[in-house]
Structures are given as C-alpha cells and as structure tokens.
Amino acid sequence: MRMVMAVAVMTFREAVRDRILYLLLAFALVMIAAARFLALLTVGSEVRIVADTGMAAIAFFGVLTAIFVGVSLITKEIEQRTAYTILARPMTRGTFVLGKYLGLLMTLWVNAGVMSLGFVLLLALRGDPILPVLPALWLTAMELAVVTALALFFSALATSSILGILFTLGLYVAGHLVWSFPLLAGRLGPGWGTRAVMAVYYVLPNLDRFNVRAAVIHGDPVPLEFIVLQTAYGLGWVILLLLAAALAFSRRDLT
Template sequence: MKIQTIALNTFKEAIRDRILYLLFFFAAAALAFSRLLAVLAVGDRVKIIKDVGLASISIFGVLMAILIGTGLVYKEIDKKTIYTLLSKPIQRWQFLLGKFFGLVLTLFIMTLAMGLIFLVIVLLHTGKLEGRMLLAILFIFIELVLITAVSILFSCFSTPILSSIFSLSFYLIGHLSWGLETLIQKTRSGAARMALRGVSAILPDLENFNFKTEIVHGLAIDPRFYFFSALYGLVYTLFILALAVLIFKKRDFV
C-alpha cells in the first residue's frame, strides 16, 4: 500500500512535468512528419512510416525515462523532503520502488499515446493494422522500463546531469554491443580482452528488444525469442533495482 501511494504521487508529479509534454509534443510531431517524409521520399513509403515512427517512439520514450527518472530521487534530497518521508513508517526500498512504478506508469501512458498516434498514421496510409506493430511497441516499453531502473539507480548517488549522462551512455553502449564484440576480437592483449569481456558480460544487450527492422521489413522471428527477450528484460531490471535499493539503503542523508 505504501509503494502504491508513493507510485501514485510520483505519477501525479511526473505528469505535471513540462519536460514530459515538451518531449511528447516533439514525438507527436516526428510521428506526423514520418508520413510527410514518406510522401516526399523515394522507395517503400509504408516502410519509411513504420521505421521513422517506431524510432521516434523509442528515442523520445528513452529521453522521457532519463530526463524525468534521474531527477526523481535527487529532487526529494534537494528539497529536504526525503527526511520527512523517511521519518514516516516507510522503508527506503518502498520509497525507491514507489518512485520506479510511478514513472513506469507515466511511461506506459506516454508510450500508449505515442503508439496510438503511430497506429492511426499507419492505418490512414495503408488501410490496415498489423499485430506485429503492437509487439514492436511492447518491446520498446520493456526497454523503457529497464532504462527507468537504470536512471533511478544513478540518481541514488549522483546529480541529475551526471545521472543523465550515465544513463544515456548506458543506453548507447547497450545498443552498440556488437561493436564491443568486434573490439574484443581485434584486441591482441589477453588482459585487455578479458577486461572487455567482463564489461560485455555486465552491460546489457539492448538490441534484444529491438525488433523494428524485422517487423518493418516483414522478416520472420522465432516466437521463442520474444519470450526470452522479455525474460531477459525482467531479470536485468530486477538486478538493477536490487542494486539501486542496496545503494540507497547505505546512503547517509545527514
């Protein structure tokens, strides 16, 4: 019940954030622009709309998760309201999870809204909807849940600016894991190769949630991969949250 109360308060706070509406406006504009771009471009217009649309939902969703998530804990500390909250019968882990679920709820509504705009644009252009578009949006949301956990983790021990840089770096590296593997193969030093493999093992492969190319181009995907990708996201999110709770429990606010 305590987690639910904090989550609802966090949701109300996030939904009033001007940054959220600014990003949503740009996301909606990018989605609308995808149709104009398809008309002007040479090639398969439907694929252009789908590609630009899904990329817009993903990019602006990540920006929402990072820019709002990195300030959730810091604001409470900066305004000294953290002392009032923790003086009540609320455990630190309950406070942190409440913040997490509140932002996840916010991102769910924003992703749903962006997804509906995208699906309407696709429907207007093609006259039909594909179920696989919903799967692409679902896995974008799963990735956003993980990025939210990462943003909150960094906000437990850093300022919003540094937390945003760390979170964005985490996101970019997660989508460039193939480049890290290439670097490992080209590295001659055994010690350096082991160190890089250690980094590769710790950092997530966010490409596991990226089905945009396959779905846009109508490529076949093994249904089991959907299941394992969702499980991968859940396990990694739980790991990040556990780490965040551990750090937050040990933090001294005096």
C-alpha cells in the same frame, strides 16, 4: 505493498505535472505525424519510412523521457527535502525506490501508449499493417522499463541530476553498442584486452536486443519465444537495478 502503491501514485501525479514530459510527447507526436510527409519525399519504401520513423520516435523520445524525468526523481526529492518527510513515515528506503520506479514506469508507459496510439492510428489511416509493429512496441516498452531502472539507480547513487543523466546516457549508449564488443575483441587478439572487453560484454545490459525494428520493417517474423525471453531478460535487469538502487539509497546519508 500499499506503501509502494502510495509512492507510485504520488510519483505518477508528480511526473505528469513535469513540463518536459509534455514537451517530449509533443515532439514525438509531431515526428510520428511527420512520417506521413517524409513518405512523400521517398522513391518507394513509403511503408518502411512511416513504420521506421514512428517506431524510432517512440523509442527515442521514450528513452529521453525516462532519462530526464527518471534521474531527477530521487535527487529532486533530496534537494527539495521532500524525501525526508516521506521517509519519516514507517517505510523502508527499498519501498520508496520501488514506489518511485513503478510511478515513473506508469508515467512512461502511459506516455508511450499515447505515442503508440498515434502511430497505430497513422498506420490504420494509411491502410498499413498494424500487427507486425506490435512486438517492436512491446519490446520498446520493455527497454523503457530497463532504462527507467537504470536512471533510478543513478538517481539514487549520484549527488546531482547532471551526473545521473550523464551516467545513464553513457550506459544507454554502451548498452546499444554491446553488439560491437565481440568485433573489438576479435581485433585485439588473444590476451587481457580481449578478456576485459568480453567481460564488459557480458556484464552490460544488451539494450540493442530490444530493438526489433529492423526485423519488423523487413517483414521478418519476431518469434514469440524471443519476445518472452527478451521480456524475461528485461525483467531480470529491472530487478537487479532496483536492488542496486535500493542498496545505494539505503547507504546514502540523508542527515
């Protein structure tokens, strides 16, 4: 565990030096602040516009950071040959992958925390309710955990960062379109096509279920049971993806 934490801390220090992190954070904060001005352009729905824009900015820029920083984690270590020095120590590749993951997740959650703080401050200044947005922020953090694991998996698998980014983006998009698969299956009618679509439906991580922003802006309650189950669902995917990433990285020829 000490090894894992050592890699995690090292990854965190390395990630916070990445300029793209600050660039995306700045964009997100500007967008959250812009929500205040966007609300001036609307007829009604000011609270909705501010809340929706803020939550969407946190989720969108959080995911972008997870993908762009996450994918380069292992590929960069290999390209710069720093992985060789680290792995020369008495450390398994699984430990390395887990440490990398925790370090990046720490970075992303700190990043998301800063964005959330800015958002909550904005809501407080306007006198808008803060409590209802908390489930959405937590589930966004859980989605980031899954996307980070996904990015790390492709980072361990792909030979270049570009490929890793494309694969992760592709799965992120598919993960948000999972809800439409049963509709597609309904159109196809009975047969192999439907079975194949439904198989993909069950196999892909359903990332859209982490999105409770619509419920929050419509004032619907988000039950605690749902939050707990969704957190468990996210944790399950993180474990699966990290195991797959460790396996992929252990089979990678670094000689």
